[in-house]
Amino acid sequence: VYPIPTRYSYYLGDTKQNSTSMEYTLSASYYQKDKWSIIWPGAETITVPANDTFKVDISLVVPNDLQTGNYQGFITFEGKTHTVNAPVSFVVKKEIDQKDSLVLIQGKQSDDILFGNGYVKGAFDMANRYMAGDWRQYYFDIQDDSINSAAIELSWKTDDTNLSVFVMDPKGRIVQTNMPSGVFGHFLGWPSLDWLGNSIFSQGGGFFPVKNKDNTSTILYVPINQTGTYTLLAHSTLFGGNSTTEPIVLAAKFSNISSEIQSIQNNSNKTEIIPNSIENVTTSEFSDELIHNDSQITIQNNADDFSFNIGLTVGIGIGIAIGVVLFLILRQKPK
The missing domain is CATH 2.60.120.380 (Jelly Rolls)
Incomplete structure (x- = not known):
């Protein structure tokens, strides 16, 4: 048993x-x-x-x-x-x-x-x-x-x-x-x-x-x-x-x-500067260089410069037109 x-x-x-x-x-x-x-x-x-x-x-x-x-x-x-x-x-x-x-x-x-x-x-x-x-x-x-x-x-x-x-x-x-x-x-x-x-x-x-x-x-x-x-x-x-x-x-x-x-961070911190895309900068100063984030260089944006130039031109044109109109009005007043 x-x-x-x-x-x-x-x-x-x-x-x-x-x-x-x-x-x-x-x-x-x-x-x-x-x-x-x-x-x-x-x-x-x-x-x-x-x-x-x-x-x-x-x-x-x-x-x-x-x-x-x-x-x-x-x-x-x-x-x-x-x-x-x-x-x-x-x-x-x-x-x-x-x-x-x-x-x-x-x-x-x-x-x-x-x-x-x-x-x-x-x-x-x-x-x-x-x-x-x-x-x-x-x-x-x-x-x-x-x-x-x-x-x-x-x-x-x-x-x-x-x-x-x-x-x-x-x-x-x-x-x-x-x-x-x-x-x-x-x-x-x-x-x-x-x-x-x-x-x-x-x-x-x-x-x-x-x-x-x-x-x-x-x-x-x-x-x-x-x-x-x-x-x-x-x-x-x-x-x-x-x-x-x-x-x-x-x-x-x-x-x-x-x-x-660290390698990924280093690669992401690199910015390539193309000389031909910057106006008023000679190629001898920036010829095929890599600018890192630790380099303190200020470069103005080309699009911003273009907008500023257009605005300045329009403002001067409007000012001249207003001046011409005022000159004509003053000449028509009786003496």
């Missing part, structure tokens, strides 16, 4: 109410060993004396086209009586050596790999620790000190999947999330606004799937204040479960927003 599962409230815990029935699919993955072509041991066979140690040199040859992220595997030591699998992991950084650099990491769906940088598997367990769940890490080595910002977008396929994204600076401080914590981060130290905090049900605090762009993507703008390695952490807080894995795509651009704004 199996007990009937009960419903749990995130903040109140067990509600003592029976849960309703639901259909689910249980899937299991198993793996076989495969040769790791980028790992080269210094020797195929070693001899370790009893109660002693032996140093083994391992060479790591990373291809140039290997995308940023974490890579892991095992080095197997086989003896006569037992076998030991020593875990090995390393990270690959993406070098950003000039501003306006674009980075694109294409997602891929695969059921053959224990861990891959182009997809996520599973979701965060609300009842477990905060660290639980599937994580992906990406590393960007900023080498150009003129870069001061980055725009990053992560996208996936299904509406029921959600990622909580954090970016850490070279000192390990969280400098941006896709859901900034606001006053909760300032006063309570919350990592992001979609965090629900600790409760009776959750030891590490759960996440509510809030999305800041649309149902299948999220975007964040990262301030960059120094050179060094910036780390992007993507946490799968909700997983659609339509397949074993779900591909994710990362697109990023690293630039200097301040210099772009």
